[in-house]
Amino acid sequence: SNGGEATDRPLFAIATAWKGLQAELGDGHAALTLRSFSSGCSLISPLFGCLGIAFKFAEKDYVAKVHDLCGAAKEYETLTAMIGQDIRNDTVRNGGSHTRNLLRVLRGVDMVRVLFEHILVTEGNSLKEPASKAYDQVFAPHHSWTIRKAVSAGMFMLPTKSQFLKKLHEEEDSARTHIEEFVKSATPVVEYVNNVFVTNELGTDW
Ligand code: 1PZ
Structure with missing residues (x-):
């Protein structure tokens, strides 16, 4: 069943879902539905x-925000519609707003995308090295000193790359295929969502 695949082969489930999101986007002019975007994010x-216990706090934050978007999907058909409501209410940057949560979740997806890009070109068995690079690129500019220090301490507790793949029930080759597919599909989707922020003049640097 699909449910079984989602739990047994998370990387396969992620690659498949994001390929679907890219297809939904078509040539880039279609609007992405909030339902499929948030469900793609929940598969991550x-x-x-x-990753072990070190990133429990990141998981809680990410899962809560994705959950909020899944709830919002019952009310709003598209990301654009959801953001429009926050703009009209003047609540875009408010703590816990759907739009603010969307920006955080988007960064989480981008973190995974950049992490995977680094994994593809990093030799050896380290997960810490590609993960630290991805964090420095995507999140560090937006996090306080305290969070950055906690994250860099957590990096020492990460499993190795081969331990990580084993927990994901993947071999090196199959993992590479799914990782490449995700990077390929997620790139235009992240760019699209980013562009929704830019065209609404909300910026993405907050
Ligand atoms: C191998 C990969 C290592 C994973 C490293 C993950 C590093 C991310 C650590 C983030 C710590 C999050 C602590 C909470 C931060 C919140 O203050 C902010 C702002 O939230 P708001 O004020 O709007 O409520 N939240 C975030 O920045 C979102 C954090 C999501 C983390 C997702 C990471 C996805 C990585 C998955 C890797 C498999």
Whole structure:
């Protein structure tokens, strides 16, 4: 069943879902539905369980925000519609707003995308090295000193790359295929969502 695949082969489930999101986007002019975007984001959550206990706090934050978007999907058909409501209410940057949560979740997806890009070109068995690079690129500019220090301490507790893949029930080759597919599909999707922020003049640097 699909449910079984989602739990047994998280990387396969992620690659498949994001390929679907890219297809939904078509040539880039179609609007992405909030339902499929948030469900694609929720499929990323199982990755945290394979990182050990160090990133429990990141997992909680990410899962809560994705949950908020899944709830919002019952009310709003598209990301644009959801953001429009926050703009009209003047609540875009408010703590816990859907739009603010969307920006945080988007960064989480981008973190995974950049992490995977680094994994593809990093030799050796380290997960810490590609993960630290991805964090420095995506999140560090937006996090306080305290969070950055906690994250860099957590990096020492990460499993090795081969331990990580084993927990994901993947061999090196199959993992590479799914990782490449995700990077390929997620790139235009992240760019699209980013562009929704830019065209609404909300910026993405907050
Ligand atoms: C191998 C990969 C290592 C994973 C490293 C993950 C590093 C991310 C650590 C983030 C710590 C999050 C602590 C909470 C931060 C919140 O203050 C902010 C702002 O939230 P708001 O004020 O709007 O409520 N939240 C975030 O920045 C979102 C954090 C999501 C983390 C997702 C990471 C996805 C990585 C998955 C890797 C498999």
